[in-house]
Amino acid sequence: MKKYVLGLDYGTLSERTVLVDIETGKIDAVATYEYRDSVIDEYLPGSDKKLPNDWALQNPIDYLNAVELTIAEVLKQVNQDEIEIVGIGVDFTACTILPVKKDGTPLCMTDEYKENPHAWVKLWKHHAAQKQADFANEVAEKRGEAFLPRYGNIISSEWAIPKVMQIVDEAPEIYKNADYFVEASDWIIWRLTGELTRNACAAGYKGTWHKKDGYPSKDYLKALNPVIENLYDDKLCGSMVAPGEKVGNLSNEWKEKFNLSGDIAVGGPIIDAHSAAIGGGVSDPGTMFMIMGTSTCHMLMSDKEVLVDGISGVVEDGIVPGYYGYEAGQAAVGDIFGWFVNNNVPAEYQKIAEERGVSIHDVLSEKASKLNPGESGLLAVDWWNGCRTPLVDAHLSGMILGLTLNTKPEEIYRALIEATAFGTRVIIELFSEKGVKIDRIRAGGGLTKNQMLLEIYADIIGLPIEISASEQASALGAAVLGAVAADQYSTISDAVEKMVEPPVKVVTPNIEKNKSYNKLYEQYKKLVDIFGRDENSVIKELYKLKG
């Protein structure tokens, strides 16, 4: 009997389940389920009442249907007599949160509240609690709350406290009648095992929980709104579990449904992005994992907890138990290149792309790859969507310097890629200055398909960049957690060593180009100082003048 684990990967639009060989990490079966109600941002199911702007809800039934249908589907793809399922791991978007009754029934599934939008799951990208987030930040800053610097001094409107505050403000009856507010990841674990726990990853990164200090104080909550003074005691219960820590076993009800036998351990879940770090092979200090897509998320483990400017969060046990997990971010990366291709590339380039059956990105990359560092005379700063780490200023904007009558589109394209690499280098140096060492970079995500981009990053950062092998890193990461929960490996690192393939390639820096880029980087840092750190910088005034 070959031993297997299931990795359940809950994304924004669908859930994917992988059946993974516990010894090799090989994915032997995959099934996905597209949520029937997808992202609910216009009308509640069966309703014709329009939701306000910036809302984003989900239907928890979709999460349960996903379990039922995808597990059955992957089991169909193998000979069930020859395999043994020993564990289940889960990753989930966060903060994706829902109000439930004591028995776990979501309020949106009760007749009483199903027509109240606040009774539904608030998806991570529900952005309608900005007012509450602003107030939470203001009060935290005034009171000098110690948790604030752990999150770059900004609580996002996506996080638990603003989302709950919005319910208190707009639907007090929901707040009152909800026995608990639960992360969707914890809720699905509860449904699988019958145990209500909270996971350190979502609680830490999105719920302002700290392993030693706990949650924000009652005084702080009272200052936000006396109604929520006892929020954590009353409505955010459950013991804390680290990713992969065993929560319990899969309930008999589910086992019967799938015709499974024996104990099947279920591990503490993790946020999807953080799971990708593990599935990408990063489970120890020294390697920074970057998920490079429309934006870039940087994850890193360390033995120590230090405060780093503008990080998204530092959470003990947040990614791998025993380590402090750091998360930093660049608010736009692939989005900038997409903006350029959509808005600033002439017809002639589109024609070349069409004739050759390639993308405009390919045409630009081919031309841009012939350029040397500094040759174009261009330098850009990558703030097209503001700056997350280190400045935490959503109102900053991008710039391009060095334009001449001879400047070509491919030169600007390359300068934009370079700008995002400079932005990454700033983050790496920030960690290094604080004693959090980074020896190498591991990258995953769509942008890693662009070889020129990888070379530019390696040359600018001056470190080798390893490209993650798995195209399903999040799901594989979840499977690793299942294997650890099932006690097949004693640590996540041990499991990763066996279950995650080595990088498909390593892009090493070119020493000469790195030297050239060091000079350009000095100029980039000057621009960060001039425009990012000065309170009355031209960029900041331009934002004010937009009115």
Place this chain on the structure above:
Amino acid sequence: MKKYVLGLDYGTLSERTVLVDIETGKIDAVATYEYRDSVIDEYLPGSDKKLPNDWALQNPIDYLNAVELTIAEVLKQVNQDEIEIVGIGVDFTACTILPVKKDGTPLCMTDEYKENPHAWVKLWKHHAAQKQADFANEVAEKRGEAFLPRYGNIISSEWAIPKVMQIVDEAPEIYKNADYFVEASDWIIWRLTGELTRNACAAGYKGTWHKKDGYPSKDYLKALNPVIENLYDDKLCGSMVAPGEKVGNLSNEWKEKFNLSGDIAVGGPIIDAHSAAIGGGVSDPGTMFMIMGTSTCHMLMSDKEVLVDGISGVVEDGIVPGYYGYEAGQAAVGDIFGWFVNNNVPAEYQKIAEERGVSIHDVLSEKASKLNPGESGLLAVDWWNGCRTPLVDAHLSGMILGLTLNTKPEEIYRALIEATAFGTRVIIELFSEKGVKIDRIRAGGGLTKNQMLLEIYADIIGLPIEISASEQASALGAAVLGAVAADQYSTISDAVEKMVEPPVKVVTPNIEKNKSYNKLYEQYKKLVDIFGRDENSVIKELYKLKG
């Protein structure tokens, strides 16, 4: 008998002659002559020896052919019995200079030298004397030559001294055997009248001549090269004439050729751009004339001589006798918009333009005209071709700030137009700070066809912008000089009042928009300081890193 004057307008590719009614300024006949040898930048006529890069020569025969053919042609268009030609005026490109024998024969027309490229006319845009210009500047700066600040501290490679120095360096036999070096404008006047004079406009703006201080000293010339110590005494002779000052009468030889009778006065010539100011109706202090095309040239008269940062020149009698004529410049204006349209506008906009049968400029202007000042959050600095006035730095480059994922091409297009208007406002304020008052702007040139651009300029500058009526301002300006030389008017101002039509329209500033732009202008000036005035600015370092 109706009185007429002829205006001869020598441009870069062709000469245009206008026959102008002396009382009304109406152009009753026009003829043009395309130079047969055009701009000689590859091979000398009849030769297969390639010219080096950056060379630009002309054939003086073309200038004579132009006189012969175009005057005959305009006279054919009228009833010669009913008209009387009383004067001739000339405008010409400059510094366009040729070596000649004592009798005026160009060396390139002698068998001995016709195969030597240095014997030919060096056109204004001959750029092969940069090495000599650099040295002339270096020596002038070291010696603290008083003439240097009158030219923004830079002698251009286009001017007389570098062009003659190149001949001394590369063809000493030509220098030795040339009796004179003559501006083409003075040469044609010599051919028309038999009188060798020098015109204050070309001598002042391109020949470093000053009405009180004269030419640069022998010591300076000796420091450049002992061979040219006596350049001005020996080879740059002829009394100085102001524009429109009578040089003499048209020679009998020409009169017979055209079957003309009576005295026909020929006036001191002027540079073509400066002639456009007169033909555009500007002949007194208070109004700045802008020729707005690929670049912009600013002209202005004043009673006083002051040193203004980075102007192209200040010359007493340089445009209108009795006034100090100031010339300033922006190195790229329409060129920037052209660069944008060629390199940064997506296929979708080109399609709209094609479908509607308009230009991409039209499509962008229509969209951009709906925007309010500051609304896009963008700000650009217009240094795509360096900065002439006030910074005189060809190595500066352009920049765009405030870019976001929502930035649209028309927003950038508008920001570029605004940037050039901010650049003009800097020049205007520079003059005002020095006590050279500017009450209104008169504009001519191709860009004045863009109504949105005119409104943006008026709103940013805060002054009415009058649009010059004449599409042939240079030629009309030359005709004005002929009328003054013929004593039909006692001053250029009197002649302009009668002969130049009032502006076709006046674009007045919108007070509210002007107020908004004042705030953006403050930010523009900050960028000029940060990047233009600091010796180690990012922009200057980027240029150095280009290598």
